[in-house]
Amino acid sequence: MTGSVHTATAVSAAARYAGARVRRVEDPRLLTGQGTFVDDVVRPRMVHACFVRSPFPRARILGIDASAALALDGVHAVFVAADLNPDVHEAWYGILGKNVPDTPRPPLAEDEVRFVGDPVALVIAENRYVAEDAVDLVEVDYDPLPAVADYAGAQETDELVHEAYPNNLAGGFRGSPVDAVDAACASAAHVVAETFFQQAYAPVPMETRGIVVEWAGGELTIWVASQAPHEVRAFAARLLGLPENRVRAIMRDTGGGFGQKVNPMREDMCIMLAARKVPGAIKWIEDRRENLMAANQARHAHGYTRFAFDEDARIVAAQIEYTQDVGAYPTPWPVGTSAAVGMLFPGPYRIPTATWSTWSVFSNTVGLSAYRGPWQFESVAREVLLDIAARRLGLDPADLRRRNFLANADMPYQNPAGFLYNHLSPREVFEAGLAKLDYDAFRREQAAAREQGRYLGVGTASYVEPTASAMGFYATEGATIRIEPSGKVNVYLAGGSTGNSLETTAVQLTADALGVDLADVNTIQGDTAVTPFGGGTGGSRSGSMIAGAVQETGAQLRERIIAIAAHLLEAPAENIELARGRATVQGDPSPGLSVAEIAAVAYFEPDKLPKEVPPGLEASGRYQAKDMMQWANATHVCTCEVDIVTGVVTLLRYIVSEDVGPMINPNIVEGQVAGGTVQGIGGALYENLVYDADGNPLATTFLDYLVPTMAEVPLIEIVHLETPGSGPGGYKGAGEGGAIGAPPAIINAVADALAPFGVTITRLPVTPASIVDLLVSARAQSA
Structure with missing residues (x-):
């Protein structure tokens, strides 16, 4: 499913497993039907x-x-x-x-x-x-x-979904006053504005x-x-x-969660x-x-967006006015989380002035809940508007972006909504993605194809992704590690793995933290009776937070093991090496002591321990994130062919160039990127949780709710750049990005293919029927 180009960075000599393509420890259980799901x-x-x-x-x-x-x-x-x-x-x-x-x-x-x-x-x-x-x-x-079936008109109707909420408004937020953006637009060389509409779709986990x-x-x-x-x-x-x-x-x-x-x-x-x-x-x-x-929906929203450009096509101001459908019973309170749409709208670009507003509106439809990158609309609106702007300014969309990108050298950078970016590489991942495609060669291929009556297109989408937040509920994560008397290791974590391989992640990190073999480590997760409190899986936090919790706890145990070994081997603690499950003395050819031997002393012969070391080998620790966010970023590059008779879109190549920092396990990261990308492909082309005008759902089976299959998904090629974050190991999150970048990249590719017809795409999903309608309309306008 995935191919990759991996630009490696130096890994600590103590890291034997972090960064390696270790096979998932969950797979033998799951692939042989021995998993325990709720229905079991x-x-x-x-x-x-x-x-x-x-x-x-x-x-x-x-x-x-x-x-x-x-x-x-x-x-x-x-x-x-x-x-x-x-x-x-x-x-x-x-x-x-x-x-x-x-x-x-x-x-x-x-x-x-x-x-x-x-x-x-x-x-x-x-x-x-x-x-x-x-x-x-x-x-x-x-x-x-009478039902309030259409959230877009819900604030104008006399009917109320909940009597306590006038105008069906659950709430809203405003950023800085719009005056500065209005002034910038008034004096700008170019202003481009559009309103974009995105359909409701859902996570549809396997379980x-x-x-x-x-x-x-x-x-x-x-x-x-x-x-x-x-x-x-x-x-x-x-x-x-x-x-x-x-x-x-x-x-x-x-079997899958994705926020639901x-x-x-x-x-x-x-x-x-x-x-x-x-x-x-x-x-x-x-x-x-x-x-x-x-089970709730996501993504159903629209937004008015506006960019102002100077004579050199540099962005001088940006605006988004975002309205989302929260259905009848959203989970959780949707108003606060919607602010991320406005605050992330500037994306990976240098934009001096911006403003935003967000509104959450009730309707008589299923409620809103989180879905992989809940703020995703900001990337759809921004990236599609940039392509539209490029065509109107007579520029290649890649050139327009190059004039406005932030680069790693610009970090730290505070975006106009107040988010402080750091450890990002937007320009670098963009160029790496285009190089993987050979962008100029594709443009030549596209021109030749048009002469033959074939319509190829290329689209990109770049974004920044907030991961591993240090806010409130998500700010800390605990771990307990116990080395058993046999020398085998159990690491206890809160868990929340829904296919994202937290078991393998924990085992790799723990083996490195203690200098033991991977096969000697087991993890217990998901049982609140025995595991320390944790925030679970959400906000692309798990890798970074588990790394922090294991690091905090493993350091305590490692120090204790070394102290015991130094005492028993009669050597200074600073001369003890702990690796491959054995403590040895530097320069001493003797075999030293195995962790199992040290554990046996710790549990069964406490009188042989140093006075300052307690019996047993068990420790608990809690990591608290220091920075508000660990920032990841990526560029998606998509090419496609559009049949202008049937409206069918065929994806040709799909490239994700991403920077999620050093990878604990590239196999797992690439699985997360690919899975999210496939969900984004579904959102761009197929999935639609549609209701009729009276509020009746029309897509309650897979006969009507279409999801992409292997037949529609191309090989996903992945390019890795690694800019370490400030957290433990430099690890960032990787869980949500694929689902964020895919829809705008695909829309831009389809629009690029149809550029000779003057087509502008502002509504999702881009179905064959909608493409035919756009072409008919474009031809009628040009007639």
């Missing part, structure tokens, strides 16, 4: 849950009759809002804290349903088959109401949402598909008013609340239709 969990007397969901986008609930369902053999209970909602104690998320002005989050719909798929009742039965049959027997008396909750002995145990098991535990404790030490969350294997599984959603709340009302554990496994209908 079976508990005594376990019952199964299924939801009664609204068929209307908006309606009053006049009554619910569950008598027929309750009469069905095998049905244990039917819960409605009056049974569960009053038991909610608190329902806020740790990622934002309890003091944010949050949006509504009832477990079950109360007086009114607000989107198709809104959970109205919860059926509990002896198995899923009976539960689904019972759902059909629950009679709900609805009084349909849908799932949860098993068991209340027994005064304790709540939760098995869950999650990116953040400690957040699940904390949320459940808050929800039910329980002490955290009476709640345990267990996350074994999770960071925070518990309303269905999870229902299962947690119902668990204390039934005699056994409750399992709920979401089916694919539910996932597409009710």
Whole structure:
């Protein structure tokens, strides 16, 4: 799936595994079907849950009759809002804290349903088959109401999604006053402005949402598909008013998350609340239709964007006015996170003046949640507008960017929205990507193809990516490392791995930190009963934060091992070398002591230890990030061919030139980049969580919701540049970039192919039908 060019940097002599293409330690378990996903969990007397969901986008609930369902053999209970909602104690998320002005989050719909798929009742039965049959027997008396189906007009209608929010506005933010941008535009040589529209699409992980909750002995145990098991535990404790030490969350294997599984959603709340009302554990496994209908959407937004240029085509001012659809029940509070769209809009360019505004608007559709690069719209708007501007200014888009790029030599640099960039290489990765393509050669090939009636195009998209934030909930990460009496090593971490290989990452880092063999290290993650608190997987934080936690903890243990070895070998500690699982004395040919021998003394012969060293070999540490962000950056380069009769787009080459700092494991980084890129390809060309004008979803199966397959995805070629960050090991994040850069690069490639026709693309997705319509319109205008 991937090819790469790797520009290596020097690695510490002590690093035996970091930077190496180590095979994933998870794979033997997963590839042989021995993983443990939520649906694999079976508990005594376990019952199964299924939801009664609204068929209307908006309606009053006049009554619910569950008598027929309750009469069905095998049905244990039917819960409605009056049974569960009053038991909610608190329902806020740790990622934002309890003091944010949050949006509504009832477990079950109360007086009114607000989107198709809104959970109205919860059926509990002896198995899923009976539960689904019972759902059909629950009679709900609805009084349909006019729906706010289109968020773009939601602020002008008299209908309200939530009565407490006038004009259907969840909230908004403004950056600096627009006056300076207006003044710059008034005197600029060129001003280019467009409004861009992006469709709703969704993460669609291979494994849908799932949860098993068991209340027994005064304790709540939760098995869950999650990116953040400690957040699940904390949320459940808050929800039910329980002490955290009476709640345990267990996350074994999770088949994809992409932001959808960071925070518990309303269905999870229902299962947690119902668990204390039934005699056994409750399992709920979401089916694919539910996932597409009710597991939230992302990306649905539009934005007015404007650039002002001087006579030399240098950007003098920029503006974005961003409006996003947050649906009926967003997760979490969407207003604060939307500010990132405005603050990142200047991207990797030197822009002296900028302003922004963001607005979050309710609609009677499924709610908004995080999805791999939630601020991604800023790159779509900026990069597509730059290509449009280049054509209007008579410049090659690459040339226009070169006149405005920041370079590594410009770091640190504060963008006009206040973000301080550092350790970035935007111009460098751009040039490396174009060199990999041989940009000039492609332009010659394109010209020759046009003479033959074939339309090829090339597009680029460059961006900066904030990773490993030092803010609040995400600022720290803990680790516990125990060297067992046998010399084998266990490293305990919060976890949250959803296919992003955190197990392999932890094992590599720990082996290096302690100077032991990779095969001697095991990691335990995802069980809040035994692992230290951690923020989970989100914000491209895991690699950097795990590295910090292992470094803090491993240093303690390494010092202790060396102290014991120095004492037993009668040598100064500074002369002890610890490598390949053995402590030796520099210049001494004797074999020294193995870590297993040192561990045996530490546990079984404490009287032989130095006085200052405690028995055992176990330590816990906590890393706190110092810088506000670790910044990564990349350029995507895409070439394509467009059939002007059918509108079909064929991707020819796809190159990602990226700088995520030194790589703990290039295989894992490239997997993350490729996976995100494929999701971005889907967002550009195929995926569309579309609703009709009345608010009814039209894409609730894979027959209607199209995702790219191997047939549509080209080889993804990857070029690595490595500018170390300021965190441990210089590691940055790599989880979200692919999904950010792909849509604008593809749009620009398609628009470049169609440039002879004067086509301007401002709406996603770019489907064959939309391309044909654009060509017809362009021909009509030129006639």
